[in-house]
Amino acid sequence: MDSKKKLHIALFFGGNSSEHDVSKRSAHNIYDALDKDKYEVSVFMFTKQGFLLGNKDSLRIFNGEPEDEVVAEATKDVDFSNPLANIQNLSEVKDVDVFYPVIHGNMGEDGTVQGLFRLLNKPWIGSGIASSANSFDKDLTKQLLTLHGVRNTKYFVVTPETVDEHPYSKAKEELGDVMFVKPARQGSSVGINKVKTEQEYNDAIQEAFRYDYKVMVEEAIKNPREVECSVLGNRDPKYSKLGAVDVNGDEFYDYNNKFVDASGVVFKIPVDLPEKLTKEIQEMSVKAFKALDNRGLARMDFLVDENDVPYLGEVNTLPGFTNISLYPQLWEVSGISYSDLIDKLIQLAIDEFNDNAKLHYDFTELGSEKLGKGLLDKNGKHRD
């Protein structure tokens, strides 16, 4: 009497972003919620230095052993002069059925780890390589949103090479008195400043260059309401009810009130907004998900101005996923429990993988010996 083999899920968490600890908490909550009668679960933590810990050591960290000690012990004999050392424990993933990246920010949300899963040729939860990279880069995101008619704030990009072409006077003329300066590829409000003077403008650009050579200068939405929508699905995604983050009395939702002192921050889950605005935000969310070719999940963050006009601020393809995080909470109030949500994400990953497996990767029937000798017509015949 053989019981059906359990689906083997591997959680990847940690990473080298400022959200390392949030990722740990998200992964731990997901681990606890995964039904162990249905799933075999392994866990792998990327240390802040980029070393992939094996399942046993990652579990020790889950069980409360101090991370620094576990990492020091696990890496003491590792020869880091070998570039493969960082992923030497990858051999442990050979029986994994579905990868679950729970890594926020760079490495997790920017396509890096997705490239690894693609190489391993297994399903993974969330967006693909290019979609992740496009959604992580605030400039590329905005370009795609604009192309697909999704409203977002006016901005321009500065690089060290073009910074002289963007003096404060010109920027102010283009974008108004108050601007936001931010690195194009960061998160957690790291390196972001709201600027109102020439000095602040120049300093903010230099600060942002510490994180990225591509820096966004954006028009500021005055007294924005920050509203979020969760999206779930593959090519036919669904939206959730909306939530709001009210940052009382503060300048903006910065690193401090995200991670240091959240006492002034009030979450409204769900938030009651006028029906027309609610619909508009939900429709923009699904449109953005499609425009960016997202898969599985994404949290769409909006800034709503004083006239109730919504602007899509940014897209998070691996949003915080603790059981009190916005993304799962918005589904909870929309009728999908935390553990059902995880089941759905696993199924979506498998569906996406199976869909892709139907695509054509074998070109031998076209006559691969002819490739490289010139263009082939649609029947695989030589054209010249």
Ligand SMILES: Nc1ncnc2c1ncn2[C@@H]1O[C@H](COP(=O)(O)OP(=O)(O)O)[C@@H](O)[C@H]1O
């Ligand atoms: N154009 C803008 N107008 C008003 N507030 C903004 C603007 N851009 C960013 N902010 C504020 O800064 C916060 C962080 O910016 P965001 O683009 O979401 O970066 P991150 O990826 O670091 O979260 C937002 O939640 C909001 O409070």
Ligand SMILES: [Mg+2]
């Ligand atoms: Mg944000």
